[in-house]
Structures are given as C-alpha cells and as structure tokens.
Amino acid sequence: MQPVGDITIASAFNGPPSSGNGGYAAGVLSRLFEAPHIVRISAPIPLDTALAVTRQDDKLVATSGGMPILTARPGGVTLTPPAPPSMEAAQEAGQNPTYFGAGGVSTCFVCGRNRKEGEGLHIHCGRLGDKLEAAAVWTPHANFDDGHGHVRPEYVWAALDCPGGFALPEIETTYLLGEMVAAQHRPVPTGAPVIIHAWHEWSKGRKHFAGTALYAADGTLLAQADTLWIELTPEQTGNLVS
Template sequence: MHRSDPIRISRRFTGPDGMANGGYVAGLVAEAVEGAAKIRLHAPTPLETELHLEVEDGVVRLMDGETLLVEGEALGKPLDLDPVPHPPDADEIDVASGNFPDAASHMAPNCFVCGVARDPDDALCIFAGDSPARDAAVAAWTPHEDLAGPDGHVRARYIWAALDCPSYFGLGKTDRFALLAGFAARIERPVAPGEKLTVTGWPLDQDGRKLHAGSIIHDEDGHVVAAARALWIDAGAVDYPFNV
C-alpha cells in the first residue's frame, strides 16, 4: 500500500459550510485513479485537516486518520447518460441565470462551485439556474488561469467540481438538502484556462431518497468536454437561512 504525503484541503474549497465541496474532493481522489473514475463519498471531508491518500490494488482512499472519507477506482463501464442533452445557447443561459437561488435561499452560499457569496476571482461561480426550455439547469463557465496544473491544463479536480453542483440544481429540488454520495465522471479532453464552456445538469431517476442526476460540459463548438453521473441523498427539507 502506498500512503501519500499529508493533504490539507483549504477553506477555499468549501461546499456546505464546514465541509469540503464533494465534487472537488471526488476530483482530487480521481486524479490518483487517472482516467474515468467512480467515487464513493462515505463521510463529509473536513477542511484544514491533515488527511492522506492511500492507494492499494487500484483503489484510492482519502483517510482522516483511520476514518474512510472517500474512495475511488477506475470506472470500467459507460456512464449511461443517453440521451445526452444539447448545449445551451446564450439566451437560455441568460434566462436560467435569473432563476438561480439568491443568498437567502441558497443551500450553500459559500460553496466553491456555486456559492453566490463567493468572489469570482476565488471560486468557480457556476450558477446553473432552471432552464426555461427543458427539465435542466444550465450555466456558462470560463476557467481561470489559477486552475491550471503544471501541464497548463485545468486540473481534473476543478472539472469534477464544475460537474458537481449543476447536477444538484438539475434535480429541481432546491428546497431539499442533499449530499453527494456517489460520483462517476469521464473527461474527454484537456481543458485550457480561458475556454468558454457551458455546463448542463439534469435529472435521471429517483429511488426513494436516492436522487440520480447527470451533468455535462460542452465547449463553444458543442463538443463534449466532460460528463458525469451523480448520486445525491435527500436529507430533508431546508429551512432558510440554512446552516450545516
């Protein structure tokens, strides 16, 4: 078994207050898997805490001491997202942005991905609002330069993060608190900072408290950049203002 050097997730990458963003953490683990991966989130990942990655027999685990937080492995099968939605146009995104929750009704206003209280220079600020044309949530996203890794491309962890929250908003259940429990994603090609992208999230199916959703990133030419399938667990109705 290989054990990594200590990992400490900055408060910059918060999701709901008090825990790391699930998509970011899933992407962090997926980078150690390499390629398309499936991730299981067993417990909220704490911020500013010494964590470790353990790799054994193709399985990557994020550990807080002896506590298993997240584990991932190669996907090994298709994402099963057919039919894949078409990319939104500028008019659809413009109307959808007006449907996005404001600070008073947002489940996680400080979220690194979708928080309306965040500075766009320090967060992704992907505000996937309800589409006026279909059962989906859509948004625009242009990755910043500081999201690039040593190879000049946007790190996988940020692409996974960008696929996360739009899948929740695509469920159309913003009055319900839900936690990401499972996430599988495939990145089709490297992404350069400054690219103009769109993100779409949509519902797939529901089994009791288990809510399944898809999300996809398209480039300006309408080509698929990355896609994901998410499992959310419905934890109940939200009373605002919401605090974890």
C-alpha cells in the same frame, strides 16, 4: 492495505461551510488513479486535514482518524449527454438561478455567491423551462489554469458537481453529493465561455441521479459526470453549519 500517500482539502475549497466540496475532493483524489473510478463520499470531508490514502484490493480509500471519507472504486460514466442548450439559452437560465441547499448565498467553492472573483467558480445554474434540467454559461478564471491555458482537472471535477444539484426535483430541498464519476474528453479552456448543462435521470426514495456536462460554445462535449445525490432529512439539514 498499501499506503499510497495523502491528500488535503484546503478550507478555500469548502462545499458546506465546514466540509470540503465533494466534486473538488473527488478531483484531487483522481490524481492518484489512471483508469476511471467512481468516488463515494461517506462522511463530511475535513478541511485542512491530511487524509491518508491506502489501496485496498482494487479501491483507493482516503481516511481521517481511521474513518473512511472518500472511496474510489473502478467504474466509468454511464450516461449519454443529451444535446446541449444553446449559449443563449444557457445564459438566460443562469440569469435566473435556483438554489438547492448548499447553493444560493453560501460560500460553496463551486456555486456559492459569497466569494470574490477568482476565489470560487461562481457557477449559478437556472432551470431550462419547466424541465428537470439546468444550465449556465461559465467562463473559467485564470486562477484555475493549469499553466497551459486549460482548467486544472480537479476544478473540472468541481465544475461538474453542483450543477447536477440544480437539476433535482425539489429545489428547496437540501441535497449533498454522495457519489461521482467524471470523464474529461477535451481540455477545458480558461478565459472562454463554456456551456454547463445538467439533467435529472431518476429518483428513488432519498437518492437522486443526475448527469452534468461541459460544452464548448460550438457544442463540442468537453467533460461529463454521473452524480448521485442524497436528500437530507430535516434533522440532517439542521446539523449543517450555516
């Protein structure tokens, strides 16, 4: 094992109330690799706790107390995003948002509603008709700017996380992100509306695979992600701190 450094997920970036948002944490870890990597989340992500990152063969592993929390292995996106919805259709979908467990009225950094403006991404997706697709329009706040008019990469990863959950089959079921890989094709501007589109690819048992994408108003693909979700059992759901 070769020490690489450490990462810390501040409490402001929670998903479930007592653990880090998976997409954001994966984005923070992505600072430490150059080629595309798939990030697996093996355990709840501790907040305000330094995670030691080591290189193990071709993987980067972030641990807490010796327990693997995040593991990044080489690999890129596999999905080809479908044509995006129009800005109008995405706006309409977002006005009737669905919930998928960690969303709704939660404090999740990405999709929670109990956040002040600029303290969360406020991405609230709704279904596109009767399809297993979801969409919204998101205007990134200046607080998430990289200093050059664009959204910082870790916030792009975060924005590509939760929308996938809104496209899953059972909207009243609790899902948590299990794996994610993202690709950013162009800078995502702050202060300008972007279209968020998510779609369900397949389900097998308690595993569900979805794609997400961010588009400029003219339909230009800005970023995309493959997301693997794990459906929680009722017992696991009950263990989440509300």
